[in-house]
Amino acid sequence: MVEFPEQAEAAKLEHRLSLRFEPEKVTGPGQIRRATIDPMNSATSSRDARTPDAPSTRPLAGIHVPLITPFAADGTVAATSLEGLAHAVLDAGARGIVALGTTAEPASLTADEKHTVIEVCTRVCRERGATLILGAGSHDTRATAAALAELAHLPHVTAALVPVPYFTRPQAAGVLAHFTSLATATPVPLIVYHVPYRTAQPLSAACLRALGALPGVVGMKYAAGGVDEQAVELLGDLPEDFAVLAGDDLFVSPLLALGAAGGILASAHLATASFVELAAAWHAGEATRARNLGHRLTALSAALFSEPNPTVLKGVLHAQGRIPTADIRLPLVPASRAAVDAALERVAEL
Numbered sequence: 001m002v003e004f005p006e007q008a009e010a011a012k013l014e015h016r017l018s019l020r021f022e023p024e025k026v027t028g029p030g031q032i033r034r035a036t037i038d039p040m041n042s043a044t045s046s047r048d049a050r051t052p053d054a055p056s057t058r059p060l061a062g063i064h065v066p067l068i069t070p071f072a073a074d075g076t077v078a079a080t081s082l083e084g085l086a087h088a089v090l091d092a093g094a095r096g097i098v099a100l101g102t103t104a105e106p107a108s109l110t111a112d113e114k115h116t117v118i119e120v121c122t123r124v125c126r127e128r129g130a131t132l133i134l135g136a137g138s139h140d141t142r143a144t145a146a147a148l149a150e151l152a153h154l155p156h157v158t159a160a161l162v163p164v165p166y167f168t169r170p171q172a173a174g175v176l177a178h179f180t181s182l183a184t185a186t187p188v189p190l191i192v193y194h195v196p197y198r199t200a201q202p203l204s205a206a207c208l209r210a211l212g213a214l215p216g217v218v219g220m221k222y223a224a225g226g227v228d229e230q231a232v233e234l235l236g237d238l239p240e241d242f243a244v245l246a247g248d249d250l251f252v253s254p255l256l257a258l259g260a261a262g263g264i265l266a267s268a269h270l271a272t273a274s275f276v277e278l279a280a281a282w283h284a285g286e287a288t289r290a291r292n293l294g295h296r297l298t299a300l301s302a303a304l305f306s307e308p309n310p311t312v313l314k315g316v317l318h319a320q321g322r323i324p325t326a327d328i329r330l331p332l333v334p335a336s337r338a339a340v341d342a343a344l345e346r347v348a349e350l
């Protein structure tokens, strides 16, 4: 196999990290985090490292919905609608919600608006005993550490969803050093958000595995725009106590088939129960049922992503009367009527 310099570098780092963070020698927050991430998951403590857990028993298994931020006609955050969406997806079987994911337009929200979103989502997840993942971080390590330090004081946060540093395009060693530094500094479990078409930072499977092996890193939202070689390699040899969550709606079904524990899917605002059923069917090994359902849900996701997310989704939710407006903030512009109608047709077909 050809080894690229980035892979060689990542492999060396992986080796060093595995020496440095040998689980039995860790006494810092990483060990506590791994033990406490999911009290409902009895498999995390006692399994044989050579026998991977079934995806359905992994921490973070299941469908998580990254909620949109609904706006009222006066432009403010429509907190009551947000709360309604959170309850609705949990009623339909979602494992949890993501606050301030990409779908929430976080770059266009003020600090006060973000607090409102966090407050609503925390309250609902607490009441419902649901998983709460918070989007946080930027391409600056110190600023991300500061943001995570604030999250550490919040109640009921399951994990933070932190992007691979974008725009700066560090080498793989820099990406690993970024997450090593964050994981060492924060008690908040981390989910790495790997989305190379947004970050311009492709990573080798060795590097992804090294990230997943860091104490304090509990999962990865995998959104590479397809099922690539790295996904296949990573899912074929997962670090212990680490969950891959499909982060590209169009590819959730194949990633679940390969062993992903679940997904973070904007499409699951709609047809939530069907996405939950899809994950359950793959986890149960019911391939025919899962494949058929997967194809139908992919048609819905394709319609929802025919224009930049979450513009079409907001149009559909508004048409369904679930949010007061379909308003979206610049630089996004509202979806076309045709795109919203096409997505509504897909919903009706399900």
Ligand SMILES: O=C(O)C1=N[C@H](C(=O)O)C[C@H](O)C1
Pocket: 066, 098, 100, 101, 102, 103, 104, 247, 248, 249, 264, 265, 266, 267, 309, 310
């Ligand atoms: O908000 C998220 O998290 C997601 N964002 C992706 C995107 O907008 O690119 C899509 C995915 O469904 C979840």
